[in-house]
Amino acid sequence: MTQHDRPAERIGWAPGRNVEQDAMRAALRLGAMAEGYATDLPLFPAAKSFLREFYGLDHRPTEPGREVASSGFSIDPEKARFQLVRLSRLSAELRTGLFPVGVTENDSVLAVGEEGQLLSFGLGGAWQVGDSALEGIENLIAGTAPRRLRETGHAWDVRPTAAGSPVVGAVQAALTAVYVLHHHGIYSARKLCLTLTSLRGSGAGIAQRSIRIPRGRLEETLTPITREVDEVLAAHSGGAGCEVRLEVEAGRAQAERPAGLVRFSVRFGHAAMRADDLEAGFRVGAGAHIGSLHRRVEDARLSLRQMA
Structure with a gap:
């Protein structure tokens, strides 16, 4: 895989991409919504870094995935605003901070963990998509099987x-x-x-x-x-x-x-x-x-x- 042939580059990502101003506005608006649900939603460094680099990117699959179906997604934290209470419960269950960063085409929520890993949760349960932000994005695009989060x-x-x-x-x-x-x-x-x-x-x-x-x-x-x-x-x-x-x-x-x-x-x-x-x-x-x-x-x- 060459430097210009990464899956994430096909949807508009590039090394050094920085959309911090728009990303932080969206995160602050979501934080205000969370207060209405009496939910604490701290924007920890890994979540801030993820949004600065990937905010605004969208993917619509056109090819089958490598191990599972390629997942469409939209990186916009405000699109996960109706799942804030559920996100809070999952964060307590996993005993780690989570910040919502977007949604998938099947209405699962994408969230970043405190170490920068990308997770998803929805009707099919909770999953770790990638150990890092870029790995998670590219696993969704490529259709790499995630890891189930359960006891x-x-x-x-x-x-x-x-x-x-x-x-x-x-x-x-x-x-x-x-x-x-x-x-x-x-x-x-x-x-x-x-x-x-x-x-x-x-x-x-x-x-x-x-x-x-x-x-x-x-x-x-x-x-x-x-x-x-x-x-x-x-x-x-x-x-x-x-x-x-x-x-x-x-x-x-x-x-x-x-x-x-x-x-x-x-x-x-x-x-x-x-x-x-x-x-x-x-x-x-x-x-x-x-x-x-x-x-x-x-x-x-x-x-x-x-x-x-």
């Missing part, structure tokens, strides 16, 4: 430890997750949450305890945590007839976007497996599929699978 769950078996104790195996898996999450810059944790749930009836909770992770190497912290878990199990018939779950718990001071969206747990004793088998679970919220966080979370998930 996903991953589960895998954990190999038994040499000691053969499911408690030791569960604690080792949880501490490994603490290290991996911190190493990949997702969040740090200083506690594990132990939960015992009855397998009888409606599955009532029997016990729950927050266990502090002592400072030190994994092998040094393993013994005191294992001892504490064993004490809780001993007080409840050894955990017989229960699902035993250990979940990595982020502190309240860190309960921001990644901490609330990415959760690791390991369990044993549940009905779907033999009593001593271990299963790891990795829940990823919709907001963790956006931007640089998505890449870090995927790397962490692969690391955890390899260590299982």
